[in-house]
Amino acid sequence: MFEKLTAVSVAALIVGAPAAMAETLRFAYASNATPTVEAMQKFGELVAEKTSGDVTVQYFPDSQLGGERELVELVKAGTIDMTKVSGGLMESFAPVYGVFSLPYLFDSEEHYYKVLDNAEIMQPIYNATDDGGFVGLTYFNSGARSFYTTKAPVESVADLKGLKFRVMQSPTSIRMVELLGATPIAMGQAEVYTSLQQGVLDGAENNEYAITIARHGEVAKYYSYDLHSRIPDFMLISTRTLDRLSEENRQAVLEAAKEATEFHKGVWATAIEAEKQKAADEFGVTFYYPDLKEFQDAVQPMYEALKAEPEKYAVFEAIRGVAGSE
Structure with missing residues (x-):
């Protein structure tokens, strides 16, 4: 339009x-x-x-x-x-x-x-x-973002290898998916359902509302809480x-x-929480809880690369400093 x-x-x-x-x-x-x-x-x-x-x-x-x-x-x-x-x-x-x-x-x-x-x-x-x-x-x-897929659950980093995932039009999100071994495809949210349905995508990453409000749960039945970003x-x-x-x-x-x-x-x-229950009850989505450490380890090169971008790195350090003060 x-x-x-x-x-x-x-x-x-x-x-x-x-x-x-x-x-x-x-x-x-x-x-x-x-x-x-x-x-x-x-x-x-x-x-x-x-x-x-x-x-x-x-x-x-x-x-x-x-x-x-x-x-x-x-x-x-x-x-x-x-x-x-x-x-x-x-x-x-x-x-x-x-x-x-x-x-x-x-x-x-x-x-x-x-x-x-x-x-x-x-x-x-x-x-x-x-x-x-x-x-x-x-x-x-906007909640925590995790991977959800059409054919099999993501229970380890190895399960991502070779799969095609929709990501936002963000260079950082694209790099994250690459480091995890998958292929990132940047596209608008409106195109995701059809792309999942037709096999153009193997999965996407978002919060639980994508499963229900966008009805992605009709075509993607496996939601894995890798909790990669907020x-x-x-x-x-x-x-x-x-x-x-x-x-x-x-x-x-x-x-x-x-x-x-x-x-x-x-x-x-x-x-x-209500949407998570709805995803299970109305869409038949199953939730999985992989060990996060190997996901965290796989993306560490992003933080090393961040040091070359002083403005971003200063914000990163300030954010981590707040974590240390808790």
Whole structure:
């Protein structure tokens, strides 16, 4: 759909919508897990509440205006005001985001939250795209990513050898899969189901929602908890939008974003367990728990290579330093 939409035609779609009393933030996003959709809606409620209705949020959900990459481009152009995308994609807009795609970066969910809530670490990353016309506002948990397959479970690194896996359009994710002995194929999420069904792919890697919401469990029955990464989702906003808001309303938007993240934390853990149960009961997916050490050992060259990228390595060290302070 998006290939036929120019910035002008997208603008035409959104101009025709009813305008708010003072300011309407146009927020477009791709398909998402229910807790994240709820958190984005919560953000809009909080913005309206904190600005007494002077600022409202209008949503364009489920890839109406394009996939995640196209939506970032629309935010950059100022055609829309906001979006929410995977941190894996963000690496192609600011290399420092690639740190979050590193395998086994976080020791636990607690470590993950401690880092993502640390403004000293995160604010420079959010600001890394400032010159590109947009910045990060906050994050949402996107769970731990693991491999799932169509023909046999992954119970060791050897089981990955020669298999074709869908990965995000992230150089870091691509390198990880290569080191594990598989063949990475970067493609959009919308193409994955058919590719699994037709044998173009042997598997993919994602959280449990891909099995149920994207219905990949209909064609991929083996889910292996290798837990190789925890890549956040990020909420982005156009710098033009921030600049045109009053100081008071800008602060309200920032506060609403942080509060939406706290709301999301409260609903995510319960929801992901429910999806795991649904994957087993409704889709017949079986879950496996391989020994993680050989997976961790296989990707160690990525950390050695990271030393050649000082900006990323400094963020990596800061993240690991937080782990050491727990």
